Amino acid sequence: MPAKKNTADKKISKTVKKDIPQLYSPLLKTYFSDLTSANMIYTKIVRSPITKGRIKSLTLEDIPEGYFLFTAADFGEENYVETLDIQTEILASSEIYYKGQPIALLAGPVFTDLLDLEKNIKMEFEKDPASKIKEKEYPYAQRFIRNGKAQKPEEFTKLFSKKNYDIKGTWTSVLNAPSCNEANGAFCTFDKNILTISTPTQWPKHLQENIKRIFNLKTEEVFIRKTISSGPHTNTIWQNTVIAVMASLVAIKTGKTAQLVLSREEHFEYLIKKSPISIKIRSAVKKDGIIEAVQVLIELDSGYHNPFAAEILDRLVIAANNIYSVRNIEIIAKAYESYTPPVSFNIECIDSQAFFAIENQMQKICNVTGFLPDELRMKNFERKFSLPFTFTNEKVREAFSAIEKMYDVNRKFISYRMESKNRKIDIKNLHNFPLRGIGVACGFNGIGYFGSNIFACNQKMEATLESDGTLEIHALQPSASTLEVWKNTAAQILEIDPKQIKLNSIFDINEDLSVPENVYANVSVMTYLLKKCCQDIQSKRFRKPLPITSTKGFTSAQKKVWNKEKFSGSPFFLSSFGAVVLELEINPYTYKIYIKNVKAVLNAGKIGIPKIAENSVKLSIQHALTELVVDENLHCDQISVSFVQSDNDPTQIDGLISRILPAAFTSALSQATGHEINTIPVKPQHFFKEMISNENSVYSK
Template identity: 35%
Template sequence: MRAKKSEDKKNKRSLEASGFYSDFEKPDCLYAALVRSPAASGKIKDVTISSLPDGYYLYTHKNIPAAKSIQINKTTTKIFGYDRISYQGEPIGILFGPDEQEVQKLLSQVSVSFDIESLESALHNVINSKKKPTTNSTLNENDSKNNHNDAEVSDFVDLINDMPSLNDVLDKSRIEKAPTVEVASRIVKYGIYEKLSPEEADKKLFSEANENGTSRTISESSWQENFVIPKWQETEGAACYTDGEEIHIYVPSCWTYLTQTTIADVLGIAQNKIFIHKTKAAEIYRTGLSRTSQLAAQVAVASYLSKKPVKLVLSQREQEEYMGPGVITKFKYKTAVEPSGQIFAMRVDIDIDIGISNPFAQEITDRITLAATSYYKPQNLYVSTKTHTSKTPPTSVSIRSIDSQAFFAIENEMQKISSQTNVFPDELRLVNSIQNKKQSKISPFPFDIPIADVTDTIKTVIQKSDFNRKYASFQMEAADRVERSNKAFFALPLRGIGVATAYVPSEYNGKSFFYYDSKIEVTLTTDDKLIIHTIKPSSVVQEIWKNTAAEILQIEKNNIIIDSEFDIEELPETPEDSYSSIGVLNELLKKCCIDIQKKRFHQPLPISSKRGVQPSQRKKWNKDTFTGVPFSTTSFITTIVEVELDTYTYNEKIKGVWVCADCGEVFDEAAAKKTLRLEIQQELAMLVKGKSVSCDFIDITFTSSNNKSGQVGGLIHNSLPAAFSSALSLALTTQLTEIPCTEDLLFKLTKKRTKQENQGDRE
């Protein structure tokens, strides 16, 4: 019996994260560094080092015991690069030993040999680019044959000395032969765009005169939000050791199933010999998906073959260059607006660069497309999203911030429209949150975002911040400054205020690689202990669950246990943080507890109850037409930021941040406010490169609604950057089109504005 229990325990895997992998310590632990390709393309022949001291190792793809690559959603990822190189910096080996500094020294001695085809191509490119034409002054017909040979040798020596680096010329033809490939796309048409071609519709819609003879405002803008990796976060990596036939890996994985199966395939061993110890992952731009599993496999190969503990910690430079969060997304908006502020037509062209690969390209494409118009309902809409590859490192996806770039773009577009039409920002948002009645009778808007009435949330924070008075005052001050002086800066600080709205969705109903199939199992045991079996949430949510269950079943909170251990055969196949929001899981927990309460006095204990998301919910979204209700529920936020810009140092200072959120039923308001306050402080460190913006005042308010409880996390990230850039744009009287900004960018924008004013004065 004991043997069976021990065997059962060995087949269990915990999905609870604890500690940090970088704190891993074992006697005789070896420190690792990745060998990376020095070239962007070419065919690798070998990776070698002239001599390795005792106790140091170098492994490449040739040393991998079994599978040398993994397949994720039809995307192939090599554990170590081999054959054709995909991008500069691709990992092609791992070097490790007992001294970390010595490992770094040895790293520079590693030799990467390329196939002769690549070298001939490189030499051919050099000779073609460097060869000088022969002239009469160079070679005289009367020169002797020896002199002619000496000249040739001298020229060849000069040619060799003048050669550029191999990386500059290596296999250039192959880079040209590997253009970007479109891997995903999504097009949304509404209104006139459903009947005419985009070009014909544009010609008809974007004319300044409307049917009533009054003029429309036409706005054209481009927007981009770049992700900044916080310096305080632990960089990616993994630690590993072997214990007999077993192998233990400490890694900040958010996808235990993938990490487990990847290592099993790469090492060619049974899954029950592999133990994944989940460590804490980054809270901002959390990844922990395919790239983390690749890192874990690289370290596992090193430890498994050497039979030594091995730890790999990426440097900050490696983290920024090769493990950047999200994708590079560029938005181009063209908008026609009626004098009332109603958006008559909106065209959005979105370009997404996923690097050399991304297994989640279609998911990213669809989610960004959905968020590109937020909750606004233009009378005519065309959205074209195209996702392509490039010769840059592969990208991943942070499920929690997958659509934040789109909110940055649309909210800045709304702010620009407000300044052009002189419609107050809050009024502009409210008038466009409701579909035109006449058009709604003809055709419903394609997206029905489940958001409660936004009016209360917007008006509450507008009043608390005194937004409209400040906005009008700062706008008049900026206009007066432009009219009276060509100098953009005075001794007094420049002031601005901006507003942005956004939502955070839960339970995407569309076709998705991350199947959002939230499940929960609750068991009441014979000794009146309640076991909740699901992925363990944050400590705050755990308390909410315990309070909910204790109230329904009338048991002590101390008797409630949240169990996150799963049998190997039952590990969730999707990433852990793709599982539902607090609201959805809390509803499932309530149903389980009510079911147990009904049975507990009629059936012997133990009693179990299982619940999951109803399939009918997903039927509300038509994946073929890309229309309907895309999410189960949402949280909504309005954020206002007031800024002050020093006219001498270009230093930004935030005078205040006002937030009003509608998260449905808030189970613990104090904890929710604490979460938002922490997110604000974290976000302030990512608005300007190289520094954290100071903030004098933060005010947080919640409004109640009949919505299901929604996510609190992510609301600030989806709204604060746009509010900040809008405020700075007002202060500078010129549009800030990308985040994060720099002092140099602010200086250039100011000079550009001054130049425009000077030209206007001359005219």
């Protein structure tokens, strides 16, 4: 489908300038949108105005000199980005799968002129009717497990008999945190046969390989300068490559510097917008509090395909039973395609939505059966029979014991539950006292997933003890606090001054950085590998001449603890555990929510610098609170954080709070209002209207 356009097609030469350093620049400490050039042109994505159909024609007549229109034809047969063996069209060649799908690129020296030119593009489509979800009988990805004596559907059904409590819950969560980072995009030049891409890529290898294939370039002809990154959502990981390819096409075809910056609306709608995940849970609970069976159905909309959907489902399934030992488990997880943009997920904390569901279900079981939160959890923790997944969750009992002793959870839980029941009986006294509630939730943070198709546990650490006694750590730039932990760890093992330790974050472009940056720089894994490097160097330093280099990664024996084919075993290299108690009040006149206190007890191995760790957790709590209620920023002045004493290797604290706190909040809110809050973020008008209607019904009698 040719388009009328004024394009300066340029043949890509294969001459290599040998004095260009063949390096991947790990961090250009600026934003790509701040970069400028004398011959720079702006690039704008033209998007489909229809949801489903076919492009019949796309033309733009009388294009001013210096302005360009590019379509799928300009990419030829390489009009796709490949991610995990899944091909995604860069510009739609014919079929349209969602409203807003890129169909063309406009480029020129004045951005406002591009907006006017876009209005003059003549588009003709053949529309098809589109339902929201594609054929539900054929999920885009799915996972099914059944464990226990009940292996047939009818056997499972019998477990939900009248002699047991049959407790059902449906839990829906989607946390679209506001993005204050720079909108995604790229700044590209093609000069003297070298393509230079400045972009906030989190997956440089993915970008490099796709650029080389699409434009038939060699490794030494592609120079990637990584600028300051936005958040670690899966769509920003792989769709950044799509955007960078678009800008690269403009730079190569025109010979000018091309800048493509998404608008704030585009960045949210097409890169970081999330979709609700619905989780239905049915629990068969015996009179003594033992959970005999659990059925879980997980459904998510992945949009117009998502390369990460299979692993997202796997992580949700692994987390769906949390730390509990249930004899009979059935979990079904399905991801569906829809006629919407590819939905974003943060792969590193996607399991928080499973914890939200299972922990609210545990609170519901407490309400129905009368058991206390810690009592019910301990009854169903670490029972002796075969389970599909095993975790390293040491000192869980100690954590719950510490919570009860320090925070008097049981007394408050009983007291607030009685208050809630009394309000339903005598609602005329609603305004006499604040509505109070307390919620308990727990969860783990699995680090280094062995079943990943995406990252395959390829993290590596390299350290060199130089001839002058200094230690060079070769790794991507971590946070300042992490670098401090690394220096202290290495200094203690090698018995040197932390000031003698330096970081080298420059990588040859041929080096294997095949995993995305946010996983490569995983704090716990990389700290563990650094420790192994230093121990290796220390064992050799008095027997071999300096310099000594040590490189460490996962061993094959470590990876074998997880059986990927059978989907069973120990899925994570390390795991940390946490429990949170949240207490709140609701003003009986304004219905405003006030967080009285948040208490967290975490087990994350040996804590290197406790004060830094404590402050980090407190910041995480404050941040998590801002995402829980629509159009409200909750805040808490009374936060307490404690760590279970452990001599084990340190594990990751970051991410634990975001996994646990939402369930503690909704559990407390449900108790305070007397109504089940099963969706996050919470819309205050929902429980407000219900409570007001209950109150009015009493006063109208």
